Amino acid sequence: MGNYLPSTSTEREQMLADLGYESIDDLYAVVPAEARVHDLALPEGLSELELRDRLGAMAAKNTVFRSVFRGAGAYRRFVPALVKTVIAKEEFVTAYTPYQAEISQGVLQSIFEYQSMVCELTGMDVSNASLYDGATAAAEAVFMCQDRKRSTVVVSKTVNPQTIETVRTYCEGRDVEVVVVPMRNGATDMQALAEALDDKTACAIVQQPNYFGVLENTGEIIETIHEAGAKAIVSADPVSLGILASPGEMGADICVAEGQSLGLPLSFGGPYLGIICCTKQLMRKLPGRIVGQTEDARGNRAFVLTLQAREQHIRREKASSNVCSNEALCALAAGTYLACMGPRGLARAAELSCSKAHYLAERLAEIPGFELVWDSPFFNEFMTSCPIDPHALEQGLAERGVLAGLPTEHGILWCTTELNSKTQIDELVDMVRSAVR
Amino acid sequence: MGNYLPSTSTEREQMLADLGYESIDDLYAVVPAEARVHDLALPEGLSELELRDRLGAMAAKNTVFRSVFRGAGAYRRFVPALVKTVIAKEEFVTAYTPYQAEISQGVLQSIFEYQSMVCELTGMDVSNASLYDGATAAAEAVFMCQDRKRSTVVVSKTVNPQTIETVRTYCEGRDVEVVVVPMRNGATDMQALAEALDDKTACAIVQQPNYFGVLENTGEIIETIHEAGAKAIVSADPVSLGILASPGEMGADICVAEGQSLGLPLSFGGPYLGIICCTKQLMRKLPGRIVGQTEDARGNRAFVLTLQAREQHIRREKASSNVCSNEALCALAAGTYLACMGPRGLARAAELSCSKAHYLAERLAEIPGFELVWDSPFFNEFMTSCPIDPHALEQGLAERGVLAGLPTEHGILWCTTELNSKTQIDELVDMVRSAVR
Amino acid sequence: MKLVFELSKQGRASALLPECDVPEALPDAAFRRAEAPALPEVAEVDLDRHYNGLADEAFGVCNGFYPLGSCTMKYNPRINEEVSALPGFSDIHPLQPEGTVQGALEAMATACDLLAEITGMDAVTLQPAAGAQGEFTGLLLIRAYHKAAGDDARTKIIVPDSAHGTNPATASMAGFDTVNVPSNESGGVDLEALRAAVGPDTAGLMLTNPNTLGLFDPNIIEICSIVHEAGGLCYYDGANLNPIMGIARPGDMGFDCVHLNLHKTFSTPHGGGGPGSGPVGCKAHLKDFLPAPIVEKRDGAYALVNPERSIGRMKSFYGNFGVAIRALAYILALGKDGIPEAARTAVLNANYLMSKLEDRYAIPFAGPCMHEFVMDIGPLKEETGASALDVAKRFLDFGMHPPTMYFPLIVHEALMVEPTETESRETLDAAAEAFLAIWDEAHDNAEALHNAPLTTRIGRPDEVRAARNPVVRWMPDARDFGGSDGAKR
Amino acid sequence: MKLVFELSKQGRASALLPECDVPEALPDAAFRRAEAPALPEVAEVDLDRHYNGLADEAFGVCNGFYPLGSCTMKYNPRINEEVSALPGFSDIHPLQPEGTVQGALEAMATACDLLAEITGMDAVTLQPAAGAQGEFTGLLLIRAYHKAAGDDARTKIIVPDSAHGTNPATASMAGFDTVNVPSNESGGVDLEALRAAVGPDTAGLMLTNPNTLGLFDPNIIEICSIVHEAGGLCYYDGANLNPIMGIARPGDMGFDCVHLNLHKTFSTPHGGGGPGSGPVGCKAHLKDFLPAPIVEKRDGAYALVNPERSIGRMKSFYGNFGVAIRALAYILALGKDGIPEAARTAVLNANYLMSKLEDRYAIPFAGPCMHEFVMDIGPLKEETGASALDVAKRFLDFGMHPPTMYFPLIVHEALMVEPTETESRETLDAAAEAFLAIWDEAHDNAEALHNAPLTTRIGRPDEVRAARNPVVRWMPDARDFGGSDGAKR
Incomplete structure (x- = not known):
């Protein structure tokens, strides 16, 4: 049995005696008997050796795919070795939120750098220190836009469905309506969008590239949203921003993103990284921690948590968000990732992902029944039809170590990243071809 | 292509211009044309992504066995998670030999602690900072014992054959005779030992537990060696010393050991850890680095490399060894391992290894044809007969993820450690049983 | 320390990605950005030293004593980091077919069962990403419960004045008004004030016990009764579970739901401010409202299922899985004796x-x-x-x-x-x-x-200066950020 | 910093190993030790902080500039650490059947081929654990060569006065006498002195080029000729290969064998003093003497084979395999253009x-x-x-x-x-x-x-004090170490 206690039972008895107590139970005298545990139904504790075996056995029951052609909001991407090294450093791993700036400059500076890189990437003015994930970032972004006059939310059907669901849950608490705009040819239906917006609309959310991989006309969409007097929230894929127009340059008020692609492993869905950033006009509505630069009395540059007047521990019930923990270690990973990749490396990742998707789409189209569902331009994900039961296809490929695209109501949603070599793609196409034969 | 150069080609051209050279070749003007490379037949360089794929593919071609029943000088043992953390710390990994004591106290102290623990474990007075591995430690130990009058070496046949071979190679340079003493019932033949020793014998080497797992009568052996006026070198298994009598208490002059068991992975044979330690009488003959304690001018405790007068960079051709690099990071692993295990943890590892070997031997003996070859007491390795082609048995088990004992001329040499659970052992026995059916 | 941007020189880079091995196919210019983001261009050696330098200026539990009240900065066992990094956990896609992630689902189900036992609850979700999101989840459960009962009048959440700021902030997020009740002279809830505060508009009570003064409220059972009798539900803020885990259970005190901070009580590292994990447990009467999806074992296999009347999804996928693995390892290591011994x-x-x-x-x-x-x-x-x-x-x-x-x-x-x-x-x-x-x-x-x-x-x-004249990002020379004196290259 | 022993308290420990699940079977008392070793008893949290504290007092390439002459303290790429730690490399037994380690043997064979090409040699062994052992191996090859030729008179090794101390020390280990030759005024080998030194007793020359002054000897080809003409062999000490790798090859200069320091030229980390790795390359006429075993490809599969007239084994198994993997990764990353560009x-x-x-x-x-x-x-x-x-x-x-x-x-x-x-x-x-x-x-x-x-x-x-009154270990209170004032608990 482990316990990680430094003191032995003898030492503890001695300390207790020093305190003048006979039994540790004396310290629990105030706990009513009815609330006391009598027989805790937990298993016996394990030694480290047994623990490694036990968890190792669970891990071994999961399939780690040799090649992955599935994205839909979570991406297996290249992670530089340095990123893994950095986020394993115990000083970063075991630190608390950097309240004590004098001994936390390393954490604070890493967040400041993260904030700066996120602003560069998205073209926005201000970023916070991160949120839980892309979906909650979208929900918090909605809260930033709401006021007494404008509170309803418009979301394009082409936004990741999990993001839509999360926004719905968050809005439920405040009884706010969430209107979903239908799509047309895989992209947001512009006419329907214009119709959905009214003078109660606080904001509208679109995603670029959208959930189906299609490239939206973000500029036009944002213009339409602004014309209705609402705020435009763009959910972006951060790697694609290596080459795609930034939400900032397209006029977005808030940009949110799932940051997992920036150096984090798939990890069965979490921890991921919620990126949120905005124009300077909205800065004081931004939720979560923000690190700012200042000086100490000796004139040294120093970083601190700042603009705390926004936060729950000051505003309490008047705070617009209850966020306190962010995903600092994930933000460190993202910052390190972006520093490793640099502008050219990130562009390369985006270019490879996009080119490979087009190659895969072309190769798949050689197989009867695997046509592109829409003829819209796409980035690194795309939807094809499937002439057989998609779950049978998925199963067949899985047995050969390949994770197929995601079966959806519209067809199969395929994804490529820089990790999918031409060899892998050709192999996949061969497997698919034999599967439908 | 990687290169890890911070400077870009533009920057390098500028630096060259600053130096007043037109071409980098000007700096190589002294290199004669005949020695110049014209077409280096190396492959094109790889990006990090390709490199990971390439090496990953090679690694994937090796079988990582689910359970291992083979030792014979290299042991898969339990490694505490903390050990892996400590030896991954970049400050330790990327430091040089601690010549500059003022910024190297961490490395120096870790070695001082290692030396102290090795002394505790072996019962010897002085340890060095480590050598390459157990076999070279034995060879260096021989060098420590030789003088003009006594130079021949006696080695028991029960010593690890690779150690014997290494000692032979080392002695070859100096034309020194190496006499191998035969064995009897799996242990050193005492009578043959006594006969092999004479007034030219510098030292004799025995191993405990010996290569075949058998427990030698170390005390009696050492007495015999000392009676002949030679030095006794004991090669020990460091984990077994958790419970077995230490070479020091048995009277050994020098103890050597393969330290891989102390927290190092199997790693296909290296890097491992050469432990060497001796009585204080032999201290100034000990090869390699030694860390000692002293003070700085302010009275702080400080550690330094010491007794350097022994070493090659001072003595040059008069040095008895040319060793400079040791296995510092491996010694750090061993020190951390011993600190994690503590006296009781190490004893437990020894006890588990021993008990499981006896259980396995008993279970195997249930299968006709798998008798113990010798009836001598053994520790965690033992030799059985094998009624079928041992390589066929090995092959059959390997296909089921199990590494069998090592086929040798005497039979199969089995090994267990604390990692072999009863379940694993029972499974092995079942597999063996069906293999011989 | 220089900023990483201050180490940047044009053209420096690591060779991380290969050339393209398929025909290049890129989006039309209309979709492309006008200029590349001014990300730093730094060689690997200098990045490595940069982050080592930053680590030297960070202070974690690994560096020394960390008695930060309410944060439970206990030692983070290294084995937990090791097992959570196993490829079988870290390199699996959240949308893999269920048959290929049975081990992951087993781990989640096991963690839920163990946490339910420790808290005295009937069901647990691992989805909330942190304590604050756990609180939000809990209050949405309470909201959904009353709504399902057709009871729309319950608009108020009672919070003691010693509570963390998240409690009232969460109540607001969930659409409730906050009623503060004062502490009595022993630091506990003032029972009279509580009795006066409850009524037909009471949706529930949020309570940390032991409270933020480190005191266990001896009236805890009566407190829960008062709220229950008024028709409200009781929410247990698990921030301070550590001293009573395995000793006393929120469920047995009368609480209807609870959140836990795995990064406090269950030894998962804080990471400089996250990721955390804030599982929520509830009694049977709230189970059907839990966020979607939860793990269940059906016909011998684990599956992700959506509770009948779920409040919806709190975030993407299933929570901070990697954090939950660490907590699972911790609980399995301590077991039935170790858990109360730690407390x-x-x-x-x-x-x-x-x-x-x-x-x-x-x-x-x-x-x-x-x-x-x-x-x-x-x-x-x-x-x-x-x-x-x-x-x-x-x-x-x-x-x-x-x-x-x-x-x-x-x-x-x-x-x-x-x-x-x-x-x-x-x-x-x-x-x-x-x-x-x-x-x-x-x-x-x-x-x-x-x-x-x-x-x-x-x-x-100078914190005042930081807030008055916010410099919250580095800015390349060529651009400027409004009127503020952005950090310059 | 306290010593780890000074953190020890009796009875403290981590729970690392399980109870015994088979009947206990222990050696007779006669084989058992009298008392337990006084290893430290420290909790994991305190050990973790201890080693973090020690790391803070270490200085590596990761911490800053390290211009330690002759040690080639270049950056150690992180990817090399990652790939060498893959279970397929780190968790394989050296005595596994060859069919189960084809990838490991392929890696070794590839490393040997690449190193042979870089040095201009015909064969390479990875067995030597460090440069010094590489030197020893090389001199044993030279010794074996002359012996095989029946030439017993060659007992002398020529070493320039600028050489590393390992050179003469190694010559002694291999049973040779050392003849020092002076440097000329440009820092190179004095050709006249060399001509005077060689003769029928010359076994060989050991040379570092560029030498320890950082100077490439312009007479290198003539130097090798002089030795060869006298019947000796030329040994290249690879300590300073870095500036000429991919530019000039020892083999083309006339050397017969060479050792390399993978932990210098090929970027494997120094580890605070090891493990290093000192592969030895040689021309065809020395190949049959290489230490056993070496890797060869036979019938499409890699195998470990013993050279015909091998000098024997230098150490256990096949060398510092984990180090060789890192060097292999480095060479593959740099490739034909990167290697000379680095130089x-x-x-x-x-x-x-x-x-x-x-x-x-x-x-x-x-x-x-x-x-x-x-x-x-x-x-x-x-x-x-x-x-x-x-x-x-x-x-x-x-x-x-x-x-x-x-x-x-x-x-x-x-x-x-x-x-x-x-x-x-x-x-x-x-x-x-x-x-x-x-x-x-x-x-x-x-x-x-x-x-x-x-x-x-x-x-x-105070280094003098350390050497005069050696305290080379901590000592428990109860015992003492001779007359010295051993560090006490």
Whole structure:
């Protein structure tokens, strides 16, 4: 049995005696008997050796795919070795939120750098220190836009469905309506969008590239949203921003993103990284921690948590968000990732992902029944039809170590990243071809 | 292509211009044309992504066995998670030999602690900072014992054959005779030992537990060696010393050991850890680095490399060894391992290894044809007969993820450690049983 | 330390990605960005040194004592990091077919079962990403429960004045109004005030127990009864579960739902501010409302299923899975004896340290305490001028992390000390000596304390300036950020 | 920092191993030890902090500039650590059946091929564990070669006076006598002296080229010829291969065998003093003598085979495999263009730094240099009293590792500076500024330099005391170690 206690039972008895107590139970005298545990139904504790075996056995029951052609909001991407090294450093791993700036400059500076890189990437003015994930970032972004006059939310059907669901849950608490705009040819239906917006609309959310991989006309969409007097929230894929127009340059008020692609492993869905950033006009509505630069009395540059007047521990019930923990270690990973990749490396990742998707789409189209569902331009994900039961296809490929695209109501949603070599793609196409034969 | 150069080609051209050279070749003007490379037949360089794929593919071609029943000088043992953390710390990994004591106290102290623990474990007075591995430690130990009058070496046949071979190679340079003493019932033949020793014998080497797992009568052996006026070198298994009598208490002059068991992975044979330690009488003959304690001018405790007068960079051709690099990071692993295990943890590892070997031997003996070859007491390795082609048995088990004992001329040499659970052992026995059916 | 941007030189880079091995196919220019983002261009060696430098300026539990009240900064076992990094956990896609992630689902289901047992709840979801999101989830459950019962009048959440700021903030997020109830003179909930506060508009109560003063409320069962009798539900804020885990269960006290901070009680690392994990447990009557999806075992296989009347999804996928694995490892290691032993030792350590300090420092509420205690620096300040901030900052010079400052709000010069169970007597003694030395210094020369810390690379930063003239990003030379003096290259 | 023993308390421990699940079966008491070893008993949290504290007091390439001459402290790429730790490399037993380790053997064979190409040799063994063992291996090859030729008279190895101490020490180990030849005024081998030294007793020559002054010997081809004509063989000490890898090959210069330091030239980390790796390459006429075993591809599969007339085994198994994997990764990353580019940049950086210093510091041999250069502090010492030691120790205060001190021996107050190719111009400029500032300090106040370093936790340790009264281990209270004052608990 482990316990990680430094003191032995003898030492503890001695300390207790020093305190003048006979039994540790004396310290629990105030706990009513009815609330006391009598027989805790937990298993016996394990030694480290047994623990490694036990968890190792669970891990071994999961399939780690040799090649992955599935994205839909979570991406297996290249992670530089340095990123893994950095986020394993115990000083970063075991630190608390950097309240004590004098001994936390390393954490604070890493967040400041993260904030700066996120602003560069998205073209926005201000970023916070991160949120839980892309979906909650979208929900918090909605809260930033709401006021007494404008509170309803418009979301394009082409936004990741999990993001839509999360926004719905968050809005439920405040009884706010969430209107979903239908799509047309895989992209947001512009006419329907214009119709959905009214003078109660606080904001509208679109995603670029959208959930189906299609490239939206973000500029036009944002213009339409602004014309209705609402705020435009763009959910972006951060790697694609290596080459795609930034939400900032397209006029977005808030940009949110799932940051997992920036150096984090798939990890069965979490921890991921919620990126949120905005124009300077909205800065004081931004939720979560923000690190700012200042000086100490000796004139040294120093970083601190700042603009705390926004936060729950000051505003309490008047705070617009209850966020306190962010995903600092994930933000460190993202910052390190972006520093490793640099502008050219990130562009390369985006270019490879996009080119490979087009190659895969072309190769798949050689197989009867695997046509592109829409003829819209796409980035690194795309939807094809499937002439057989998609779950049978998925199963067949899985047995050969390949994770197929995601079966959806519209067809199969395929994804490529820089990790999918031409060899892998050709192999996949061969497997698919034999599967439908 | 990687290169890890911070400077870009533009920057390098500028630096060259600053130096007043037109071409980098000007700096190589002294290199004669005949020695110049014209077409280096190396492959094109790889990006990090390709490199990971390439090496990953090679690694994937090796079988990582689910359970291992083979030792014979290299042991898969339990490694505490903390050990892996400590030896991954970049400050330790990327430091040089601690010549500059003022910024190297961490490395120096870790070695001082290692030396102290090795002394505790072996019962010897002085340890060095480590050598390459157990076999070279034995060879260096021989060098420590030789003088003009006594130079021949006696080695028991029960010593690890690779150690014997290494000692032979080392002695070859100096034309020194190496006499191998035969064995009897799996242990050193005492009578043959006594006969092999004479007034030219510098030292004799025995191993405990010996290569075949058998427990030698170390005390009696050492007495015999000392009676002949030679030095006794004991090669020990460091984990077994958790419970077995230490070479020091048995009277050994020098103890050597393969330290891989102390927290190092199997790693296909290296890097491992050469432990060497001796009585204080032999201290100034000990090869390699030694860390000692002293003070700085302010009275702080400080550690330094010491007794350097022994070493090659001072003595040059008069040095008895040319060793400079040791296995510092491996010694750090061993020190951390011993600190994690503590006296009781190490004893437990020894006890588990021993008990499981006896259980396995008993279970195997249930299968006709798998008798113990010798009836001598053994520790965690033992030799059985094998009624079928041992390589066929090995092959059959390997296909089921199990590494069998090592086929040798005497039979199969089995090994267990604390990692072999009863379940694993029972499974092995079942597999063996069906293999011989 | 330079900023990573200040290390950048055009053209520097690591060779990370290969050339394209398929025909290039890129989006039309209309979709492309006008200029590349000004990300840093730095060689690997310089990045490596940069992040090592930053790590040197961070302070974690691995560096020393961290008695940060309410944060439960216990030791983070290394084995937990190792097992959570296994490719079978870290390299699986959340949308893989269920048949290929049975081990992951088993791990989640096991963690839920163990947490349910520890809290005395009937069901648990791992989805909330942190304590605050757990609170939000819990209040949405309460909201959904009343709504399902057709009871729309319950619009108020009762919160004691000693509560964390997240409690009222969460109530607002969930559409409730907050009613604050005062503490009684022993630091617990004032029963009379509570009775006066409850009514047909009461949706529920949020309570931390032991509370933020480190005190277990002896009236806890009556408190829950009062709320229940008024038709409200009781929400247990698990921030302070550590001293009672395995000893007493929120479920048995009368709570209907609870959130846990895995990064506090269950030893998962804080990561400099996250990722955390805030699982929520509830009694059977709330189970159908849990966020979607939850793990269930059906026909011998684990599956993800959506509860019947789910409040919806709190975030993408299934929660901070990697964090849950670490917590699972922790609970499996400790087991039925280790869990309460850790709790008891946390309480012992807090009382031990408090006893060493109480002769000098004012302890506003009488003990014994649970896992933490609050010191009131008010009297010392009055006497010497040394504030809670001064004491905390001076504590930095002793190589330890200071306690939580100025919380709870009901003690004006509060220092909140939580040693946790993973500290040795020697460490506690060293901390006590430091506090006592500072007490002496305050009496000898309080002025000097205002300049503390003295041994850190930077001194106290100017926080007012940071907030008044926010510089929240580095800015490349060519651009500027509004009127502020953005950090320049 | 306390010693780990000083953190020990009886009974403390981590719960690492399970109870025994089979019947206990232990050796007879006669084989058992009398008392348990006094290993430390420390909790995991305190061990974790202990080793973090030690790491804080270590200085690696990851912490800053490390221009330690002759040690080639280049950046150690992180990817190499990652790939070498793959279970398929790190968790395989050296005695597994060959069919189950084809990938490992392929990696070894590939590394050997690449190293053979870089050195211009015909065969390579990875077995030697370090450079010194590589030297020993090489000399045993030379010995075996002459012996096989029946030529017993060749008992002497020629070594220049600028050589590393390992060269003569190795010659002795291999049973040879050492003949020292002096350097000429340009720092190279004195050809006349060499001609005078060779003869029928010459077994061979050991040479480092570029030599320890950082100078490439322009007469290298003639040097090898002289030795060959006398019937000797030429051994290339690869310590300084870095500036010429991919540019010039020892094999083409006329060398018969060579050792490499993978932990220098091929970027594997030094680990605080090891593990290193010292592969040996040789021409075809020495191949049959290589240590056993070597890897060969036979019938499409890799196999371990023993060379026909092998000198035997140098150590257990096949060398420091894990180190070889890192070097393999490095060579594969750099490839045919990256290898010479690294060499050229190493030379450029050394010349760049030298040019910034040569106006102040005496450079005893005219450049251009190769990868390193030697400064003679003699003149500065004469003028100001500041020695090479003083300059080096003061350099520590600038956050950088000093150069190698007092080597080579032929320059009495030598500082040997090797920047390597993985340093940026900014870093070289910063180092130059530090050296120049120290030069000024020496002239302003040399006395102060004798007390350097000023900013490190400890000052200069008393090395004489350490050697005179050796305390080389901690000792439990109850025992004592001879007459010395062993460190006590």
